[in-house]
Amino acid sequence: MSKACFCSSSVGRKVFMAITGAFLVIFMLLHMSLNLFVIGGAESYNAMCHFMGLPFIKYGLQPVLALGFIVHIIYGLYLAVKNSAARPVNYKNANYGAASSWASRYMWLTGLVVLGGIALHMVNFWVKIQITGLPEGVADDYTLVVNLFKNDLYTILYIVWFVILGVHLAHGFWSMFQSSGQAYVKWLPCLQKLALLYCAVITLGFTFVALWCRFIA
Numbered sequence: 001m002s003k004a005c006f007c008s009s010s011v012g013r014k015v016f017m018a019i020t021g022a023f024l025v026i027f028m029l030l031h032m033s034l035n036l037f038v039i040g041g042a043e044s045y046n047a048m049c050h051f052m053g054l055p056f057i058k059y060g061l062q063p064v065l066a067l068g069f070i071v072h073i074i075y076g077l078y079l080a081v082k083n084s085a086a087r088p089v090n091y092k093n094a095n096y097g098a099a100s101s102w103a104s105r106y107m108w109l110t111g112l113v114v115l116g117g118i119a120l121h122m123v124n125f126w127v128k129i130q131i132t133g134l135p136e137g138v139a140d141d142y143t144l145v146v147n148l149f150k151n152d153l154y155t156i157l158y159i160v161w162f163v164i165l166g167v168h169l170a171h172g173f174w175s176m177f178q179s180s181g182q183a184y185v186k187w188l189p190c191l192q193k194l195a196l197l198y199c200a201v202i203t204l205g206f207t208f209v210a211l212w213c214r215f216i217a
């Protein structure tokens with residue numbers, strides 16, 4: 001099979017989505033774990049941010065993970081639109097099982113909410129830390145993060161975002177395993193449990209950080 005054929009074949013597309021998806025999975029686990037440094041207070045959180053600002057992470061690891069993250073989302077959206085257009089009408093209107101129906105029918109909507117949340121998040125933190133500089137009166141990254149969550153509206157918005165992110169990820173894993181064919185049948189129940197555990201850890205971990213900032217920091 002030529003390179004071009006492999007990339008555009010259904011196996012090639014799955015391999016590509018799986019590799020870029022792995023970047024996303026690693027990025028989120030890392031990002032959530034690093035944000036838990038907020039528990040240690042300003043010194044600990046700022047030290048973590050300083051470490052993340054070291055050139056080999058800032059210009060090496062982070063852009064690679066973030067790029068995989070973005071490519072995965074954009075390519076995933078492209079495939080979803082393409083597959084939906086190619087599906088027969090009856091299949092589109094099919095009565096899905098109750099549990100999977102909501103999440104699968106609204107993957108595009110939860111995906112858009114996840115993307116919108118990322119855009120808001122970039123404006124809240126990344127732009128201020130990396131581009132414009134911290135606003136006046138904000139001493140450090142820790143204060144920027146904690147101040148945001150002292151605002152109830154942001155805490156609620158972010159927690160809704162984390163929950164929708166969890167639902168979206170869980171269904172993403174579910175459909176990835178479904179379309180992996182017979183190869184993993186033996187491992188499927190175990191993989192599905194692991195995936196659910198991962199989604200719960202991500203949603204609860206980020207929610208914990210937001211609530212910690214709101215009520216304890």
Ligand code: HEM
Pocket residue numbers: 028031035049052062066069118121125126129130141145162165206207209210
């Ligand atoms: C309590 C929750 C979160 C906190 C406190 C938080 C905090 C931060 C901070 C402070 C930055 C700027 C880092 C820097 O430029 O040095 C950042 C960047 C970023 N965050 Fe978050 N984040 C949270 C949740 C999330 C979630 C749920 C996602 C993805 C769905 C996410 C995706 C990103 C991305 C893509 C970047 C830019 C790349 C980077 O600088 O690492 N974050 N976040």
